[in-house]
Amino acid sequence: MGDDHSLSDDSDSSETFAIPQLQGILSKWTNYIHGWQDRFIVLKDGTLSYYKSEEDSGFGCRGALSLYKATIKPHEFDDCRFDVSVNDCVWYLRATTPQDKQHWVDVLESFKVKSGYGTGSENSLKRHGSAISLQSNSLSTTSSGGSRSLREKLAELETFKGILTRQINTLQQYFDACVENNIQPSPNLPPVDFKGEAITFEATTSGVLETLDHCLDLVIQREDVWRKKLEREIERRKRIEAVYKTIQSKFDHVRTSHPGPDLEEGPHSLLPEDEFYDAVESGLDKMDEERELRERLKSTSKTAAPTLQFDKEKNHQLWPEIERISQQQLHLARQDISEGNGNGWQLFAEDGDMRMYRREVETDGMVMDPLKACHIVSGVTGRELCHYFFRPEYRMDWETTLEQMQVLETISEDTLVFLQIHKRIWPASQRDALFWSHMRHVPNDQDPDGNDIWLVCNNSTEYYSDNTQSNSGKYVRIFLTVCLVCQTEITPPKDGATVSRDDIKCKITYCSVVNPGGWAPASVLRAVYKREYPRFLKRFTSYVINKCKDQPIMF
Structure with missing residues (x-):
């Protein structure tokens, strides 16, 4: 460029x-x-x-x-x-x-x-050339060298007119004397009719002077007209400037309705935090409306979820990291977060069985609050929840912020590498995320408490950065660690009946740590988290319930 x-x-x-x-x-x-x-x-x-x-x-x-x-x-x-x-x-x-x-x-x-x-530039008239220069062709110049006003020029013409008139009178007297004395200029020249020439000369000069008088009158009239127009224009501009100054404060607000790059995300953003939040909130609401419309138009046909054949590729370069992070996140998800135990978790949202906690953490001015949500959902199993959370073919259905999603590599059937581009929510910059996603089953005999657990762990990676646009400057890269841990609880039916969805409930623990990758007001991010995380969790669980209600139970 x-x-x-x-x-x-x-x-x-x-x-x-x-x-x-x-x-x-x-x-x-x-x-x-x-x-x-x-x-x-x-x-x-x-x-x-x-x-x-x-x-x-x-x-x-x-x-x-x-x-x-x-x-x-x-x-x-x-x-x-x-x-x-x-x-x-x-x-x-x-x-x-x-x-x-x-x-x-x-x-x-x-x-x-x-x-x-x-x-x-002190003399913009030079660009027009010498042919029409108002300085080089003047009758005379002032001592300072500047051009004089039209009034002064007209006064000079009046002076020259008087001089010319006196010169004409002198010549006329000379010609009259020559006629009276019958004087010829030279004997070698033909005879001159002084009387006739004098009359003609007088008539010609009179015509010139009359024409000059008429031209002067026209110039004066034209100057008066333009002077009056100029005075009216000056008055009009003064009125406009007065009105402009009166409503200047309103223009400052109107300016924000025509956003330029200075109103974007960044530490020097001119957008107030409340308007920043309003803009983000409006963008999120629009995404929810688009999702609801897509759901209404979507076909109601149901298909059974396929059974996964798990085959972990332990020889892959990323596998040690996948194993370590997954175990670590499972341990963190199972830790006690009850208030008053001194671990710093604060309850910030509550809705029925759902509880959402956070710890306030900022790094280099960016909000990186760890979030933890606990929820109980009836009618679905932990495997079903993790299945729809993990599989790429369903992600665009429940994740309303996605613009594009691509699977860069299938490490194994239960481990994928995703590149996601999120919709831009002005004034925040557009974001993308590059991460591996791993789904696993922790049987009863492998869990210390004897619980049957399914989990999905997502974690950012730079392993595939060369194949993405992270360095192009087009997107701001999000760095995330997310874990969804689901534990199925079954109430045994009476009289040995078959287990139905009425007998099933699932305890969900959702943990996330997100580095937004770029500056945004801390108060805005925390307000958005408080609003969006409960909505996201309810939207996702409702989606899974609707997908599974007429399908065979997946344990």
Whole structure:
């Protein structure tokens, strides 16, 4: 973005400077949905234009700004960015390097100076050439060398008119004397009719003077008309400025409805925390509405979940990490979190059988609160819950924040590597996550308390980063550790009847630690967690209940 630009100087014989031209690829902020996009930018004839690409430049530009009154402002924090604004129209532009950005800024500023549009130009009229210069063709100049007003010029014309009249009278008297004395200028010249020539000369000069008087009257009238128009325009602008100052405070709020890159996530964001939270909340609500609509339109056909044949690939390079993290997360999920035991867990949300706890932790200004949820669900088993949580074919159904999901590798049938791209919720940046996901069964005889447990553990990995866009700058990478532990409890039916879903309930423990990967207000993140985690857990468990209610029980 920027190394392919070209600079040329177009000179003219009547001018003493060259008008710069420049073209190249820059990133231009489009809107809060599409963010920064590459655009072909062209500076030519005092106009800055942009096209979707260089190939599209022959089909007309998508927008243009005149540099006549433009302001070019390098960004305070971003070394590669600069803004070009005319009144309330602003182009946010980014180059690939600070040097390329500075080159663009220098050329744009030099154009304003050389063309007489910049603030440092003291005589913008020079660009019009000597043929119409108001200084070189004046009847006379003042001692300071500056041009005088039209009134002064007209006064000079009146003076010259008087001089010309006196000269004409003198010549007329001479001609009259020659006629009376019958004097000929030279004997070698033909006879001259002094009387006739004198009459003709007088008539001609009278016509010139009358025409000059008429022209002066017209100029004076025109000046009066334009002076009155100028006075009216000045008064109109004063009224507009007065109104503008009155409602300036309202414009500050209106500005936030046209979001630019400065309102994005970041420590220098101009968006207040309450508006940041409102924007995120609105985006999440919209995702929920889309999910509900998708569920209504989705087919109601049911298919039995396949039986997995587990085959752990213990020779894979990631397997020691998978085994260690899974055991560690199972141990943490089974730890006591009751209040008052001094472990720092705080109850922050409660809904029926659901309890949600957190510990407040910040690292380098980023919220990384460990979260733990306990819930009891009736009618489904632990295996069924883990099955739908783990399998990729169901993930887009219950995870409303996903935009794209890809399985990068199948390590084994119960261990997959995922790359997920999440929908952008403005003003937060768009995020992605790269992690392995592992599902396992812990039989009764392997659990210290004799419980039958199923679990799914997800953990971020950098093992596949070369195959992802993590280094492109397009997404902010999330780092996560998530564990879903499910313990099935069965109430034996009376009279030896077959176990039904009415006899089953499942105790769920959900643990997560998420590094958001980028700055966002701590109060906003914690408010979003408090709102979204209970909703997520209820949404997921309801989804599993609906999928399983007419299916055979999976133990």
